[in-house]
Amino acid sequence: xxxxxxxxxxxxxVLFGIGVYGFLTRRSALIMFMCVELMLNAVNLTFVTFAxxxxxxxxxxxxxxxxxxxxxxVTVGLGIVVAVFRRxxxxxxxxxxxxxx
Numbered sequence: 001x002x003x004x005x006x007x008x009x010x011x012x013x014v015l016f017g018i019g020v021y022g023f024l025t026r027r028s029a030l031i032m033f034m035c036v037e038l039m040l041n042a043v044n045l046t047f048v049t050f051a052x053x054x055x056x057x058x059x060x061x062x063x064x065x066x067x068x069x070x071x072x073x074v075t076v077g078l079g080i081v082v083a084v085f086r087r088x089x090x091x092x093x094x095x096x097x098x099x100x101x
Contacts (some may be wrong), residue, residue, distance in 0.1 A: 008049040016042035029081045029091040033074065040070045 019039035025034055044063045051059025085091050 005049050008045060012042045012045040012049070015039075015045070027093050029084075029093055031076075032093065033077050033081070037070060037074065042065060071072045 013026045016039050022035035028046055047063045048060040
């Protein structure tokens, strides 16, 4: 049983929308990182859907590179969040924007 490509694209759009909503409404740096990851996975789902539909490997290769960049982003981002949390005992983005020297 084949699932139409439109269903995958609708799912990707919903996931991307949830990620954008969470990124814009939440103030915790950890939640914002998770929302960025959700948006990247929605884009990956779109790439894989088009690669499958067009019988091309290019989309799947792009997904591999996006996943590598996302892993590096999470590593650096979480390191920064842990350092800030140890210093200020909060991961709120509003408090971080008020940092002084």
